[in-house]
Amino acid sequence: MRFLLISTLLAWAVLVQAQDFEGGIYFGGAFYSGDLSPKVLPRYTRFIEPSGGIVFRYRNRGVLGLRGSLTYGNLRGSDADGAYPQRKLAFQTNLIEANVVGEWYLIPDNFMGDPPLITPYFFAGVSVFHFDPEAQFESGFVALQPLGTEGQGLKDYDRPYNRTQLAIPVGAGLRLLLGERGALSLEICARKLFTDYLDDVTGAVLDYNKIYEEKGELAARLSRPDLDPDEAAYISNLYRRGGDRYDSFGSFGVSYTFRLSR
Numbered sequence: 001m002r003f004l005l006i007s008t009l010l011a012w013a014v015l016v017q018a019q020d021f022e023g024g025i026y027f028g029g030a031f032y033s034g035d036l037s038p039k040v041l042p043r044y045t046r047f048i049e050p051s052g053g054i055v056f057r058y059r060n061r062g063v064l065g066l067r068g069s070l071t072y073g074n075l076r077g078s079d080a081d082g083a084y085p086q087r088k089l090a091f092q093t094n095l096i097e098a099n100v101v102g103e104w105y106l107i108p109d110n111f112m113g114d115p116p117l118i119t120p121y122f123f124a125g126v127s128v129f130h131f132d133p134e135a136q137f138e139s140g141f142v143a144l145q146p147l148g149t150e151g152q153g154l155k156d157y158d159r160p161y162n163r164t165q166l167a168i169p170v171g172a173g174l175r176l177l178l179g180e181r182g183a184l185s186l187e188i189c190a191r192k193l194f195t196d197y198l199d200d201v202t203g204a205v206l207d208y209n210k211i212y213e214e215k216g217e218l219a220a221r222l223s224r225p226d227l228d229p230d231e232a233a234y235i236s237n238l239y240r241r242g243g244d245r246y247d248s249f250g251s252f253g254v255s256y257t258f259r260l261s262r
Contacts, residue, residue: 021260022057022183026069028253035201035242036077036089046081049074051095055255057103065103067123072096075131075249077199088225089241091133091144091199095249099169101125119175127167127191133200135222142222144200148215149223150241151206158204161197168192181259188252198247208237 029048038044051073059065078090101123109115134141151157173187196202209232212220217229224239 022257024257026255027052030073030251032075034247039083061109063105093131093133097129099127124170147219185255190250201242203244
């Protein structure tokens with residue numbers, strides 16, 4: 001995370017000297033997709049959370065551009081609005097993301113002499129994001145990663161997961177010129193993740209008694225909130241909380257950028 005932030009600042013220092021450098025702000029929404037998300041697409045609107053940040057871009061007068069951004073937002077998911085309400089799992093997390101993407105504009109600025117008013121574009125790149133899933137317990141929220149709700153760190157279980165991860169953002173947008181130096185960009189973006197722990201839920205087979213004895217009562221209760229500890233002796237100790245597919249998240253929003261050079 002620190003490396004990407006330093007690289008982003010260095011890139012900004014170089015690009016600000018460029019003739020076609022733009023800087024601006026971004027505001028939009030972010031949504032999570034994973035083990036706790038609904039299976040019906042319209043229900044995803046229940047999980048949209050606000051996000052915002054800063055954007056900088058270098059764009060030549062042809063079809064290529066380079067953009068960097070730093071955004072902050074939230075993600076959440078809950079079985080109460082998902083496909084398996086009986087599990088009673090839920091999470092929320094703050095999310096900080098820094099990314100660098102290449103942009104491909106379908107219409108160059110000099111195509112008809114004057115820059116086009118509206119230009120569609122596609123983009124793809126790499127990002128680093130930091131997350132820290134929490135779950136509500138009694139009157140407050142508890143960070144899940146330190147608890148090891150899936151036995152992380154125990155023998156025959158995964159190691160504790162890293163809360164800073166890489167992703168591949170891919171998306172499309174429309175760029176609208178506002179005067180000679182301003183531009184408004186509307187876009188949607190999906191991200192390919194390399195972790196299934198965004199929501200602290202995976203498809204691992206777990207042993208409730210082992211988690212209870214070696215990780216503690218709180219870890220066990222948040223690992224399987226549908227089960228009262230007194231009932232554990234009367235049912236199978238083995239269970240799975242989620243599936244095998246990696247989590248993901250997406251975003252949509254609008255950015256306003258202003259060309260800093262004349």
